[in-house]
Amino acid sequence: MIAVTLPVFAQESTSSSSTMTAQTPIEKSLIPLYIEASLDVSTPYKGSLPFEQTLDVNYAIKRFSIHALCSSNFILPKDGETKAYNRTVNLGGGVGFELFPRDVNDRNIFEARATVTTSLGTNNFKNTSYRIGINWYTHGSTKRLSPIIGVGYNIKTFANTNTHTYHGMYLSFGVRF
Numbered sequence: 001m002i003a004v005t006l007p008v009f010a011q012e013s014t015s016s017s018s019t020m021t022a023q024t025p026i027e028k029s030l031i032p033l034y035i036e037a038s039l040d041v042s043t044p045y046k047g048s049l050p051f052e053q054t055l056d057v058n059y060a061i062k063r064f065s066i067h068a069l070c071s072s073n074f075i076l077p078k079d080g081e082t083k084a085y086n087r088t089v090n091l092g093g094g095v096g097f098e099l100f101p102r103d104v105n106d107r108n109i110f111e112a113r114a115t116v117t118t119s120l121g122t123n124n125f126k127n128t129s130y131r132i133g134i135n136w137y138t139h140g141s142t143k144r145l146s147p148i149i150g151v152g153y154n155i156k157t158f159a160n161t162n163t164h165t166y167h168g169m170y171l172s173f174g175v176r177f
Contacts, residue, residue, distance in 0.1 A: 032060035038174025049076040065096035092117030107138045126159040148176045
């Protein structure tokens with residue numbers, strides 16, 4: 001997690017004086033910018049098995065987040081060989097929403113995300129990818145690096161009419177800075 005955190009202290013005042021009686025640190029992030037790196041594995045569909053390496057830069061606004069994605073896709077055909085023609089680089093973006101409000105006592109975050117990416121260049125596996133899923137990660141000022149695990153549904157539509165549109169589940173493992 002790349003975030004600048006400053007402790008902010010709550011003040012309790014009585015009606016007779018304005019002295020500070022309790023100090024409770026509250027997490028406050030000045031620049032809520034995060035970087036995530038993950039490896040995504042999908043289920044096989046009609047003889048192909050896609051997997052991705054993804055770099056996600058996201059900016060959080062309260063419970064919402066905006067994502068900029070770059071992913072390297074490998075689509076393994078039936079023979080299992082990875083060649084230059086079945087690799088693509090996708091760029092895109094997405095949005096996220098934290099399903100439950102953050103709690104000081106519970107540092108688990110469940111975020112629903114929807115993303116769209118499209119391939120750069122031209123080859124047989126040029127595609128547009130649509131994803132929707134749930135991601136789990138932790139938050140807190142004591143951890144600068146936290147695991148992130150995601151699960152969801154992925155659709156890849158290919159520019160080549162001879163290649164079937166991919167539908168399948170995905171599972172991702174990564175780290176969040």
